[in-house]
Amino acid sequence: MPVIDFYFDFSSPYGYLASTQVDAVAARRRCSVAWHPFLVGTAMKQTGRQPLAHVPIIADYMLRDVQRYARLLEIPLRVPDRFPVGAVAASRAYYWIRERDPERAVNFAKAVYRAYFVDNVDITDAKEVAIAAAARGTDCEELLAALNEDEAKLLLRRENDKALAKGVFGSPFFVIGDEPFWGVDRLEQAERWLQTRGW
Amino acid sequence: MPVIDFYFDFSSPYGYLASTQVDAVAARRRCSVAWHPFLVGTAMKQTGRQPLAHVPIIADYMLRDVQRYARLLEIPLRVPDRFPVGAVAASRAYYWIRERDPERAVNFAKAVYRAYFVDNVDITDAKEVAIAAAARGTDCEELLAALNEDEAKLLLRRENDKALAKGVFGSPFFVIGDEPFWGVDRLEQAERWLQTRGW
Numbered sequence: 001m002p003v004i005d006f007y008f009d010f011s012s013p014y015g016y017l018a019s020t021q022v023d024a025v026a027a028r029r030r031c032s033v034a035w036h037p038f039l040v041g042t043a044m045k046q047t048g049r050q051p052l053a054h055v056p057i058i059a060d061y062m063l064r065d066v067q068r069y070a071r072l073l074e075i076p077l078r079v080p081d082r083f084p085v086g087a088v089a090a091s092r093a094y095y096w097i098r099e100r101d102p103e104r105a106v107n108f109a110k111a112v113y114r115a116y117f118v119d120n121v122d123i124t125d126a127k128e129v130a131i132a133a134a135a136r137g138t139d140c141e142e143l144l145a146a147l148n149e150d151e152a153k154l155l156l157r158r159e160n161d162k163a164l165a166k167g168v169f170g171s172p173f174f175v176i177g178d179e180p181f182w183g184v185d186r187l188e189q190a191e192r193w194l195q196t197r198g199w
Numbered sequence: 200m201p202v203i204d205f206y207f208d209f210s211s212p213y214g215y216l217a218s219t220q221v222d223a224v225a226a227r228r229r230c231s232v233a234w235h236p237f238l239v240g241t242a243m244k245q246t247g248r249q250p251l252a253h254v255p256i257i258a259d260y261m262l263r264d265v266q267r268y269a270r271l272l273e274i275p276l277r278v279p280d281r282f283p284v285g286a287v288a289a290s291r292a293y294y295w296i297r298e299r300d301p302e303r304a305v306n307f308a309k310a311v312y313r314a315y316f317v318d319n320v321d322i323t324d325a326k327e328v329a330i331a332a333a334a335r336g337t338d339c340e341e342l343l344a345a346l347n348e349d350e351a352k353l354l355l356r357r358e359n360d361k362a363l364a365k366g367v368f369g370s371p372f373f374v375i376g377d378e379p380f381w382g383v384d385r386l387e388q389a390e391r392w393l394q395t396r397g398w
Contacts, residue, residue: 047254055246057368061379071398072388169256180260185384189271199270 002031005175009040010087012171013066016117018184020075029194037091038163040171053084076118089126095155096146107136201230204374208239209286211370212265215316217383219274228393236290237362239370252283275317288325294354295345306335
């Protein structure tokens with residue numbers, strides 16, 4: 001079964017948009033999705049870039065575009081009060097949960113995106129991350145303790161390094177086989193790639 | 200009749216892709232297109248950015264993406280030997296021709312894009328620009344002389360300033376009424392915007 005490798009940063013609104021669409025693509029194309037949160041800031045350091053939200057002129061456009069895109073997709077989106085943020089806690093939590101239950105981890109990822117981009121929850125706060133995880137079946141106290149331990153830190157570091165080594169530099173980013181697609185606006189082309197096995 | 204304001208840099212491959220699609224959008228939506236070449240480098244100075252073609256890692260992706268996109272659209276595209284370039288001569292020529300014959304100017308713009316992104320012509324060379332213009336009905340010698348005179352210089356400066364003042368910061372860029380759309384991948388949404396008068 002083909003796989004969509006789906007890379008995203010929890011702080012990326014375009015990643016959030018993609019997260020609401022990628023399952024439907026996978027269902028239509030009978031493939032699975034591997035969810036890979038990563039820290040896009042580490043990739044930006046490599047490429048000498050900064051988040052669009054910090055770029056004059058473009059930042060305003062980006063917020064307008066993202067909200068317009070969400071309305072078109074008919075999904076809820078509220079620009080969070082704190083935006084963008086570093087999503088270290090949520091990303092560590094994801095991989096720690098994934099070691100224990102991959103499906104639960106994906107549900108957690110969706111809960112984090114919803115908390116941040118719909119309910120304006122501060123996902124830099126480990127307690128908020130733990131609350132999102134608890135609602136999806138993870139023990140809250142156990143996760144909170146784990147976030148400061150080596151396992152979660154090393155898991156994220158390893159997965160982040162793997163993403164960068166694979167050439168991932170933005171969020172969202174899809175890889176199908178060896179073919180990279182950057183941006184929620186490439187998801188349609190990624191789907192077509194799956195359908196036609198390339199063109 | 201509604202208008203699509205279409206901003207592009209002659210050195211932008213995504214602008215070239217858009218230039219092959221925008222007429223069909225306009226025909227379907229019964230609107231006209233106003234073609235506005237500008238120098239995206241001047242906008243990048245304002246936003247502190249550099250061309251993707253100069254960004255490590257992303258440059259390789261961009262070239263792959265652009266060629267894949269062209270194949271999907273079934274249009275010819277060859278990455279020019281000199282890329283990217285400053286398209287001052289071609290942009291000055293466009294506005295100088297437009298003063299004399301707007302329709303001829305649009306045909307010239309298409310000829311420049313084709314020369315650069317299909318036939319690997321060096322469009323920084325004023326003589327090559329004049330040859331492209333001559334093939335579309337402009338006097339070659341007259342244009343060559345004009346490129347070094349104030350009229351052409353001032354026309355481009357004025358139009359470039361207007362584009363930046365309007366918030367245009369990338370290529371291609373579409374404006375419908377007050378609504379901005381950045382990127383060839385937003386042309387579909389721009390079309391839908393025309394169709395539904397917003398959403």
